[in-house]
Structure formats: structure tokens, C-alpha cells
Amino acid sequence: MARITADRKHAPSAYSTLDVLQVLYDRVLRISPETVDAPDRDRFLLSKGHGPAAYYAVLAAKGYFPAEWLDDIGGRGSPLGHHPDRVLVPGVEVGTGSLGHGLGLATGVALGLRAQGYVGTRTFVLLGDAELDEGSNHEAIAYLAAVGLPVTAIVIDNQSATHGWPGGIAVRFPGWQVSHVDGRDHDDIAAALRERPDRPHVVIARVEPKGQ
Amino acid sequence: MMRETFVATTTALLAEDPRTALVLADISADAFEPARRRHPDRVLNVGIREQLMTGVAGGLALTGLRPYVHSYAPFAVDRAYEQLKLDLGHQDAGAVIVTIGGSYDASAEGYTHQSPGDVALLDTLEGWTVHVPGHADEAAEMLRAAARHDDRVYVRLSATQNAKACPGTDLKVIRRGTSGAVVLAVGPMLDPVLAATWGLDVTVAYTNTPRPLDTAGLLALHPTEVIVAEPYLAGTSSRVIAAALAHVPHRSLHLGVSRTEHRGYGTPADHAAHHGLDAMGLRRSIEEFL
Numbered sequence: 398m399a400r401i402t403a404d405r406k407h408a409p410s411a412y413s414t415l416d417v418l419q420v421l422y423d424r425v426l427r428i429s430p431e432t433v434d435a436p437d438r439d440r441f442l443l444s445k446g447h448g449p450a451a452y453y454a455v456l457a458a459k460g461y462f463p464a465e466w467l468d469d470i471g472g473r474g475s476p477l478g479h480h481p482d483r484v485l486v487p488g489v490e491v492g493t494g495s496l497g498h499g500l501g502l503a504t505g506v507a508l509g510l511r512a513q514g515y516v517g518t519r520t521f522v523l524l525g526d527a528e529l530d531e532g533s534n535h536e537a538i539a540y541l542a543a544v545g546l547p548v549t550a551i552v553i554d555n556q557s558a559t560h561g562w563p564g565g566i567a568v569r570f571p572g573w574q575v576s577h578v579d580g581r582d583h584d585d586i587a588a589a590l591r592e593r594p595d596r597p598h599v600v601i602a603r604v605e606p607k608g609q
Numbered sequence: 610m611m612r613e614t615f616v617a618t619t620t621a622l623l624a625e626d627p628r629t630a631l632v633l634a635d636i637s638a639d640a641f642e643p644a645r646r647r648h649p650d651r652v653l654n655v656g657i658r659e660q661l662m663t664g665v666a667g668g669l670a671l672t673g674l675r676p677y678v679h680s681y682a683p684f685a686v687d688r689a690y691e692q693l694k695l696d697l698g699h700q701d702a703g704a705v706i707v708t709i710g711g712s713y714d715a716s717a718e719g720y721t722h723q724s725p726g727d728v729a730l731l732d733t734l735e736g737w738t739v740h741v742p743g744h745a746d747e748a749a750e751m752l753r754a755a756a757r758h759d760d761r762v763y764v765r766l767s768a769t770q771n772a773k774a775c776p777g778t779d780l781k782v783i784r785r786g787t788s789g790a791v792v793l794a795v796g797p798m799l800d801p802v803l804a805a806t807w808g809l810d811v812t813v814a815y816t817n818t819p820r821p822l823d824t825a826g827l828l829a830l831h832p833t834e835v836i837v838a839e840p841y842l843a844g845t846s847s848r849v850i851a852a853a854l855a856h857v858p859h860r861s862l863h864l865g866v867s868r869t870e871h872r873g874y875g876t877p878a879d880h881a882a883h884h885g886l887d888a889m890g891l892r893r894s895i896e897e898f899l
Binding site: 490495509 | 630632650651653655656658660661663664665666667668669670671672673674676691692695696699700701
């Protein structure tokens with residue numbers, strides 16, 4: 398992370414995801430640079446494409462691309478932008494940045510895997526609490542609950558939604574299994590992400606509020 | 610007729626090719642119910658959620674399936690434009706978007722159910738093949754061809770069709786004149802154009818695939834006047850025609866649906882007359898121009 402200095406604009410959102418990403422790639426996802434195109438690999442979709450510095454750092458540490466790439470985020474000719482592009486970056490499953498696209502894409506990915514018989518393959522998608530403002534998420538949240546598709550959504554809650562979520566984030570996911578974790582506690586995060594309910598699962602990872 | 614062909618062809622594709630998937634947002638769900646019962650994992654109705662419909666299609670494509678997506682044009686294109694741009698194009702993923710309603714097939718439903726701007730909107734995006742079949746048999750051929758690759762394809766079905774099908778997707782000469790005037794009819798505009806130009810010394814050409822337009826076929830006609838009659842927003846193809854004929858002295862006229870909202874109901878034929886796209890209106894515009 399220390400190498401990454403270019404993306405100052407998105408610094409709080411970059412660090413909010415770091416621990417969850419480390420746990421995912423260290424302890425949960427069945428994927429490696431060698432299996433990056435394997436049809437039955439686990440899928441991780443970063444919906445909250447803002448502040449991908451932590452994401453890039455974890456991918457580089459895992460060997461998906463050379464760590465030198467991290468020195469030029471957003472530079473001319475760099476494959477790493479301030480929002481990730483799946484066409485340019487090995488290991489990136491979806492290109493995001495405009496909020497509210499990851500959950501719909503993850504729904505399609507999970508359905509496509511199921512239709513092809515990859516029943517052991519898991520689909521994860523990471524969102525921010527402010528990203529839930531986008532209505533498109535709620536189309537996917539309701540549909541996933543209705544059909545009982547076992548997607549795992551992680552919501553990083555750094556209380557950055559302008560109007561907040563009175564009553565909490567969990568009640569926005571009716572019909573989902575809900576876990577609350579400390580977004581800085583690796584064992585807590587790993588335990589929740591290893592659960593495999595037969596319906597959609599939202600893991601709400603609380604971190605320090607944005608700006609503090 | 611085209612809608613029935615779409616249902617029959619796609620139902621057959623789902624049975625023949627395990628790569629085929631269909632994503633619906635309630636529209637035409639009843640017609641696809643037999644297919645859904647046979648292939649519950651590949652026929653997916655997400656409810657009245659058009660953003661999700663195209664997001665799901667993008668996700669399916671990323672796992673290697675070939676998704677067909679279907680709704681009214683205003684919901685599949687206008688409403689979910691950013692999903693077409695990002696969940697398909699930006700992901701370098703493909704899908705086959707099949708729409709009904711078009712410009713004013715839903716004439717009595719009002720402007721909410723109409724999309725004269727669908728092809729113009731797709732023209733802002735990279736890599737879309739746009740089919741506007743003029744006959745149900747053409748639609749069947751296009752839908753089958755689209756199953757064999759992963760590109761982005763738009764199939765704009767219409768409630769009206771020409772008397773005869775023109776197989777293939779290249780530009781075809783239907784009637785040859787001796788002047789340099791070429792009237793290019795797109796999809797279901799062919800029969801009205803043929804009626805409108807009866808007795809005029811013009812060449813009538815036809816395409817059911819305005820993108821990519823067969824510009825070589827157009828240039829081969831050595832046109833000095835080009836009149837385009839397209840069943841969506843007037844001028845949609847002016848950019849493509851201007852580029853194709855950039856080095857050829859020519860005049861051009863672009864006929865299509867007006868940008869001004871028609872706050873009236875009635876039949877599709879009433880709307881065609883209102884926009885000057887019936888045989889009489891076309892004749893008037895063409896004669897005035899020539």
C-alpha cells in the first residue's frame with residue numbers, strides 16, 4: 398500500500414476495503430494467477446470500483462501482475478486506473494466505477510455458473526454502504542432473495558452514505574442471511590465469509606467512519 | 610408475427626445449444642413459459658427489473674453463456690442504457706438484445722412505450738450490430754446467426770412487415786432506376802418505399818442491417834442523391850452515410866420518425882402518416898427533394 402500515492406481522491410474508500418480483501422485472497426477464494434481463467438474458479442467482483450488501491454495492492458502481492466505497476470496508477474499507459482478495468486488487469490473480474498453495477502453482474506455470474514453445473518464455485522461481490530443509494534442494487538437484492546441464489550455480498554460500512562441508512566443496512570436485505578463483522582478483524586471476517594448458506598448472504602463489515 | 614418467430618426460434622435455440630440463455634423482465638414471460646419449464650436454469654425472468662435484466666446478461670456472458678435479452682425497446686435500451694454501456698460493452702461482453710415496440714408499434718400506449726431513439730442510442734456505443742428485420746423470416750435467420758458468436762447484437766422486431774422476405778444482411782437492389790437517385794429502405798420501410806416510388810426513376814435499395822451498414826454496396830450504386838427511409842429517429846444514419854460518401858459529390862435526405870413527441874394514439878399506421886412515413890408522405894418528401 399505504501400507504494401500507492403497517486404489515488405489520493407479515493408483514499409478513505411481505498412483503505413476501508415483492505416482487510417476484507419486480504420482475508421478473501423488469503424483465506425477464502427479458490428483462485429490464483431494460474432487459475433485466473435479457469436471456468437470453475439471462485440469469482441470476486443469489486444462493485445465499489447472507487448479507490449481500488451487496496452485491491453490492486455492485494456492482487457500484486459498475490460502475483461497477478463508485477464508490483465511495479467502500482468507506482469503509476471492513473472498514469473498514461475498504465476493498466477491501473479482510478480477504477481479497475483477487467484480488460485486491462487489480470488485477476489479483475491469486472492470493470493467498475495459507476496456505482497450499482499456489481500451486484501447485477503454478480504447475479505448473472507452466479508446464474509451462469511449454476512446453469513453450467515459449477516455448483517462448488519462461489520460468487521462474492523463487494524459494495525460500499527453509500528453505493529447502496531443506487532436503486533439498481535435493490536433490483537438485485539430482491540431478486541436474489543426471491544430465487545434463493547447463494548451469492549455472498551460484502552458491504553463495507555464506513556457510514557459514508559449521505560443520508561445514512563436509518564434502521565441499519567441489514568433490513569435492506571430482506572430474505573438474506575445477515576452477518577455483522579468487525580471489518581478490521583481477520584478471523585471475524587473469515588468466519589463469516591466461509592459460511593455457505595443456501596440463500597444469499599450479506600456480510601456487513603463495519604470499519605471506522607469515513608473522514609475519521 | 611415477428612414476436613411469434615422470436616419466441617419459436619429462441620425456444621428452439623435453447624433446446625439445441627446449451628450455451629443459449631434468455632433473460633426476461635416479465636415482458637413475453639407467458640410465451641416463454643414452456644421453454645422456462647424445460648430449461649429453468651437458462652430461462653430467467655427477473656421481474657420488472659430492466660437494469661438487472663442486462664446486468665444479469667453481462668454476468669452470464671462472463672461465464673461463457675450466450676444471453677438473449679428481451680423487452681420493449683424503451684425499457685431495454687432507453688431505461689437501461691448504462692447497463693448496455695457498462696455491463697456489456699465495458700466488460701467486453703456480448704448479448705443479443707431483442708426488442709418489440711420500436712418507434713410506435715405500441716401506438717395506443719403512448720410515448721412511454723415507444724423508443725424512436727433506440728438505434729441512435731446504440732450508435733453512441735462500440736461494436737453493436739443492429740438488425741431491423743423487414744420480415745419474420747429474416748428475424749429467424751438473424752437470431753440463429755447471433756447464437757454462433759459472442760458479439761453485441763440488437764434485433765429490432767416490428768409489428769408490421771414487408772410482403773416478401775429478403776434473406777441475408779447485405780444491401781440489396783430491389784428496383785433499379787437510371788438516375789443517380791437511390792432510396793435506401795431500412796427493414797419494414799421497404800413496402801411503403803416501393804409504393805411511394807412507383808413510377809419514379811429511382812433505385813430502391815434495401816437493408817435489414819443498418820449497423821454495420823453495407824456502405825460498399827451503397828457506393829457500388831454510384832449515387833448522386835441518397836434518400837434514407839428508416840423506421841426510427843430521422844437522421845440516425847446521416848453520420849454513417851456522410852462518412853461513406855465523404856469523397857462523392859451527393860445530396861442526401863434523411864426520413865424517419867420526428868424528434869417531436871406525437872401526443873396522439875390510434876394505430877401504427879396513423880403514426881406513420883403523422884411522421885410522413887406512409888407511402889403518400891414518403892412520395893411527397895421524395896418528389897420535393899428530387
